[in-house]
Amino acid sequence: MSCIDTNRVKLNTARFQFDNLSVSQDIGMYEELAECSNLALFLKPLGEDLDQYLRFDHSDATQNLGNWSDALNQTLPDQGIGIEKVLEEMGRELIPNGSQIPNPGCSAFITTGATTIGALATLAGSIASPQRFGITAFNFLEELSLQWLVELLDMPIDMKGIYSSGGSVANLLAIGAARQSAFESIGVDTAAEGIPKPGCIYATEASHHTIHRAAAVLGLGRNSVVTIAADEMGRMCPMALRDQLSLDSKTETTPIAIVANAGVTSTGAIDPLREIGEIAKEYSIWFHVDGAYGLPGILDPEIAPLFDGLVLADSVIVDPHKWLGAPVGISATFVRDRNILNRAFKQGASDYLEGSFDDHNIEHSMDSQGIPYSDFGVELSAPPRGVVVWALIREIGKEGLRRRVCRHNAMAQLLAERAYAHDSLEVVQAPTLSICCFRYITDEFSDLNELNRKIHRKVVQRGKSIPSTAMVNGIFTIRPCFIGARASWQQVDELLEEVIEVGDQLVASQ
Numbered sequence: 432m433s434c435i436d437t438n439r440v441k442l443n444t445a446r447f448q449f450d451n452l453s454v455s456q457d458i459g460m461y462e463e464l465a466e467c468s469n470l471a472l473f474l475k476p477l478g479e480d481l482d483q484y485l486r487f488d489h490s491d492a493t494q495n496l497g498n499w500s501d502a503l504n505q506t507l508p509d510q511g512i513g514i515e516k517v518l519e520e521m522g523r524e525l526i527p528n529g530s531q532i533p534n535p536g537c538s539a540f541i542t543t544g545a546t547t548i549g550a551l552a553t554l555a556g557s558i559a560s561p562q563r564f565g566i567t568a569f570n571f572l573e574e575l576s577l578q579w580l581v582e583l584l585d586m587p588i589d590m591k592g593i594y595s596s597g598g599s600v601a602n603l604l605a606i607g608a609a610r611q612s613a614f615e616s617i618g619v620d621t622a623a624e625g626i627p628k629p630g631c632i633y634a635t636e637a638s639h640h641t642i643h644r645a646a647a648v649l650g651l652g653r654n655s656v657v658t659i660a661a662d663e664m665g666r667m668c669p670m671a672l673r674d675q676l677s678l679d680s681k682t683e684t685t686p687i688a689i690v691a692n693a694g695v696t697s698t699g700a701i702d703p704l705r706e707i708g709e710i711a712k713e714y715s716i717w718f719h720v721d722g723a724y725g726l727p728g729i730l731d732p733e734i735a736p737l738f739d740g741l742v743l744a745d746s747v748i749v750d751p752h753k754w755l756g757a758p759v760g761i762s763a764t765f766v767r768d769r770n771i772l773n774r775a776f777k778q779g780a781s782d783y784l785e786g787s788f789d790d791h792n793i794e795h796s797m798d799s800q801g802i803p804y805s806d807f808g809v810e811l812s813a814p815p816r817g818v819v820v821w822a823l824i825r826e827i828g829k830e831g832l833r834r835r836v837c838r839h840n841a842m843a844q845l846l847a848e849r850a851y852a853h854d855s856l857e858v859v860q861a862p863t864l865s866i867c868c869f870r871y872i873t874d875e876f877s878d879l880n881e882l883n884r885k886i887h888r889k890v891v892q893r894g895k896s897i898p899s900t901a902m903v904n905g906i907f908t909i910r911p912c913f914i915g916a917r918a919s920w921q922q923v924d925e926l927l928e929e930v931i932e933v934g935d936q937l938v939a940s941q
């Protein structure tokens with residue numbers, strides 16, 4: 432096969448006259464001019480443009496939307512312009528008009544800019560290991576880093592993991608494992624036969640809606656998610672769960688999973704994991720803990736006790752692309768026995784892979800897949816993600832990550848303290864982790880939800896502080912979530928000043 436390819440490339444290159452050696456009009460370019468990969472050369476200007484971006488002294492992308500969208504909105508090019516010009520265009524039109532998410536003042540949603548080492552490790556993987564399989568150092572790090580996460584985040588020590596693109600897929604895999612397990616216990620292999628009868632998933636209103644989507648994708652249906660009552664903090668009430676289970680035990684539905692939050696997305700609240708886990712064991716129902724955002728909170732010794740009961744989990748997810756500072760595209764699902772994932776998601780042999788690996792006679796990195804991650808999830812081609820997690824942990828260690836998590840939690844606490852002490856501010860929900868939901872209050876406005884909505888938009892448009900919002904028990908709140916590696920103490924005071932200033936102005940101008 433390689434013989435035919437080489438011949439074709441030679442033919443192609445022969446047809447081209449290169450007047451500009453950096454113009455890569457054809458695959459032959461890379462064949463003939465190996466130096467054109469010249470990453471070291473091109474990374475420097477790209478790095479400078481990105482460093483410049485991260486200083487955030489440029490305007491927001493909306494300020495000159497017409498300019499960059501006109502510049503970029505070109506018809507399909509017949510001829511290429513070459514690497515240098517593409518890079519130039521990226522530096523001029525693209526990078527300066529990117530997202531505000533990496534801005535240190537951005538505390539919106541639960542997302543953040545990648546750390547430098549995270550971005551560099553992603554690049555290294557994309558070049559040196561385009562896939563996660565094979566007997567390579569990357570495949571090795573995939574497993575090692577999953578084990579490190581188990582240890583770092585105090586998960587049940589026998590757990591084994593699999594990376595995927597985000598919490599959405601990570602939850603899908605966990606609920607898929609739960610579905611497989613639940614129906615196997617009545618003798619049905621769902622992966623082969625489909626669902627024999629309805630199943631249900633127990634979760635709170637505060638559960639992430641990717642749980643509902645997972646239920647839909649897995650053929651259980653969104654309506655299979657039964658809402659269990661929660662307290663005013665949004666934490667599941669174990670009594671309500673017990674009542675529902677005893678009611679349902681008299682019906683035909685098959686319980687699939689109980690889903691607990693280790694860090695509710697809007698508020699950071701943590702469900703009583705031990706009580707819920709014990710009920711799950713009593714009823715022999717799969718216990719899933721969604722720690723996409725909050726699980727790294729366990730590194731903070733003050734908060735760690737709230738995770739008591741994690742040891743009872745059958746599956747756990749965590750998003751390294753949230754609190755750990757990985758570039759977006761990295762989540763992990765952990766289960767006790769990956770065979771269940773294999774039974775639920777195994778791809779099965781296809782003709783073109785058949786016989787291409789020989790696990791018994793390994794003399795070359797391509798003789799084996801290594802650990803067959805593609806049979807534990809829903810992706811075949813996938814980037815190596817372990818290298819990124821490995822690099823993040825290797826860079827600052829468990830202690831560095833602990834300090835970062837503690838700092839973020841302390842920032843939310845500090846914000847709450849300042850808000851408690853200020854007449855025009857109200858803490859609507861005291862922080863559990865690194866989120867604090869608060870609002871501006873005044874007697875001069877009857878509709879405080881509307882006022883805070885306006886304050887929030889104005890604050891964001893001013894561009895210094897970029898929090899998002901959350902409805903907490905019917906109250907519209909401003910909701911900073913501190914998780915960015917670059918977020919610092921100064922952002923707490925800046926946000927409060929912005930909210931007070933804008934709130935005062937709106938009150939004065941009404």
Ligand SMILES: *Cc1c(COP(=O)(O)O)cnc(C)c1O
Pocket residue numbers: 541596597598599600602639641692694695696721722723724725750762
């Ligand atoms: C963010 C989040 C998700 C979804 O994760 P993505 O990586 O955005 O797909 C799921 N569950 C919880 C609790 C989350 O905070």
